Amino acid sequence: MPFRRFFDRGAKGAEPAPAAEQPDESIADEAMDEGESLDAEAIPAEHDEADWRTRAAAVLPTGASTGSKRVAALYGDENALGPTHFVQAVGSRVVDVDGNEYVDCTMALGSVALGYAEPNVTRAVVDAIAAGNVSALSSYREVDIAERLCGVISCADKVQFLKTGAEAIAAAVRIARTYTGRELVIACGYFGWLDWCADETAGVPQGTCAVTRRVPYDDVAALESAVSDAGQRLAAIVIEPVIERLPSKEWIERARALATSAGAVLIFDEIKTGFRLRLGGYQAYADVVPDLAAFGKAMANGFPLSAVMGDRDVMDAARKTWISSTLASEASALAAAGAVLDWHDTGDVCGSLWTIGAEMCGAVRDAIASAALSGVSVEGLDPMWMLRWDSPSRERRFLELAASHGVLIKRGAYNYPALAHDEDAMRAIEAGVSAAFVDLREEESNQ
Numbered sequence: 344m345p346f347r348r349f350f351d352r353g354a355k356g357a358e359p360a361p362a363a364e365q366p367d368e369s370i371a372d373e374a375m376d377e378g379e380s381l382d383a384e385a386i387p388a389e390h391d392e393a394d395w396r397t398r399a400a401a402v403l404p405t406g407a408s409t410g411s412k413r414v415a416a417l418y419g420d421e422n423a424l425g426p427t428h429f430v431q432a433v434g435s436r437v438v439d440v441d442g443n444e445y446v447d448c449t450m451a452l453g454s455v456a457l458g459y460a461e462p463n464v465t466r467a468v469v470d471a472i473a474a475g476n477v478s479a480l481s482s483y484r485e486v487d488i489a490e491r492l493c494g495v496i497s498c499a500d501k502v503q504f505l506k507t508g509a510e511a512i513a514a515a516v517r518i519a520r521t522y523t524g525r526e527l528v529i530a531c532g533y534f535g536w537l538d539w540c541a542d543e544t545a546g547v548p549q550g551t552c553a554v555t556r557r558v559p560y561d562d563v564a565a566l567e568s569a570v571s572d573a574g575q576r577l578a579a580i581v582i583e584p585v586i587e588r589l590p591s592k593e594w595i596e597r598a599r600a601l602a603t604s605a606g607a608v609l610i611f612d613e614i615k616t617g618f619r620l621r622l623g624g625y626q627a628y629a630d631v632v633p634d635l636a637a638f639g640k641a642m643a644n645g646f647p648l649s650a651v652m653g654d655r656d657v658m659d660a661a662r663k664t665w666i667s668s669t670l671a672s673e674a675s676a677l678a679a680a681g682a683v684l685d686w687h688d689t690g691d692v693c694g695s696l697w698t699i700g701a702e703m704c705g706a707v708r709d710a711i712a713s714a715a716l717s718g719v720s721v722e723g724l725d726p727m728w729m730l731r732w733d734s735p736s737r738e739r740r741f742l743e744l745a746a747s748h749g750v751l752i753k754r755g756a757y758n759y760p761a762l763a764h765d766e767d768a769m770r771a772i773e774a775g776v777s778a779a780f781v782d783l784r785e786e787e788s789n790q
């Protein structure tokens with residue numbers, strides 16, 4: 344019963360959501376349980392995992408369109424053993440092209456916080472697309488979801504939707520530059536692949552890199568010095584607020600104060616933290632309000648939706664520039680976001696993610712301790728945690744072994760709990776990672 348524990352924790356004390364908007368517990372659990380058996384015909388008959396890799400390499404220049412899903416990114420080596428392509432993802436379970444089932448701790452790079460194929464989300468999406476996904480006009484859902492976001496996210500008076508996290512944060516920077524009439528941006532974090540934030544790399548004009556200055560994380564002196572150097576050219580300070588740990592309050596409050604005194608815009612990238620640390624992201628957690636913020640990932644539980652939002656005067660600068668995308672307001676992802684917001688209206692989804700994440704981290708720490716393995720530790724925050732290894736080759740071997748024991752763990756970056764990580768999933772994670780740590784220890788002692 345994947346969602347039993349969430350519902351058992353009880354609904355929020357506040358006003359219950361209208362009945363029509365409440366996620367249906369029985370639908371969620373029944374459909375998730377049904378979904379766990381895969382129709383054998385869904386499994387491609389003639390191709391094993393290795394064939395899919397070869398075929399992918401032949402037609403996709405980098406092997407996978409999402410960088411973190413390339414074989415080398417998944418396991419640390421192009422020739423690593425381990426699944427690369429899936430045919431089904433339901434709840435916390437993934438079935439690969441060979442029909443093997445795994446418990447997924449990565450939850451699609453954190454884009455899913457409820458569970459894969461969550462039935463209320465799926466039903467909302469199916470209803471939306473059955474009514475026509477796009478037309479000459481904007482979907483009414485764009486207004487509805489924007490209003491709902493303004494009701495739950497501190498900085499949000501106005502919202503503009505896009506599709507990817509990279510687009511939303513690039514739009515925030517464009518708006519900030521338009522609002523201030525200035526160019527220079529001080530940045531700390533990962534913001535996706537677009538030019539404005541790329542370190543000098545092939546295909547990015549040097550002039551573009553020159554107007555974005557990087558500062559180290561949680562370093563007050565470096566930030567003060569960068570702001571002072573930027574002077575009247577500073578358009579924005581753009582911060583990914585959580586990088587493996589929470590930042591010091593001093594750094595974040597200094598960023599707020601420096602942006603204000605410099606006449607610049609403070610932007611938070613809440614792509615990972617939104618709908619996870621808190622519904623309203625890090626800003627709700629820390630009680631520091633940026634001028635603009637970008638949200639995405641868990642906001643639509645795996646459907647493509649992102650948004651830039653913030654102070655009405657700053658957001659209105661969007662009218663003086665050009666930010667637009669043909670499918671920005673298509674109905675399916677907005678419907679998914681509506682269903683996600685219904686879940687958050689019903690109970691403390693983010694509180695559950697912290698609790699489930701703490702259980703996961705505890706299970707993995709116990710497994711490391713009982714295997715008596717050194718050189719690996721659990722880091723990060725409970726809702727976004729990671730394994731840190733002393734050696735890439737050990738990490739690679741562990742990831743292969745974990746997959747062989749039915750658990751998918753993220754290499755070098757975050758694992759993300761979801762509501763769908765129920766007791767069964769937790770037991771499978773505990774057993775799978777324990778077996779993998781023990782195997783690794785034995786292999787190493789035989790070397």
Ligand SMILES: Cc1ncc(COP(=O)(O)O)c(C=O)c1O
Pocket residue numbers: 452506507508509510512532533534535536583612613614615639640
């Ligand atoms: C903090 C942050 N910002 C932006 C992005 C880019 O989002 P997307 O990959 O949806 O473009 C990511 C992606 O992982 C992210 O973690």
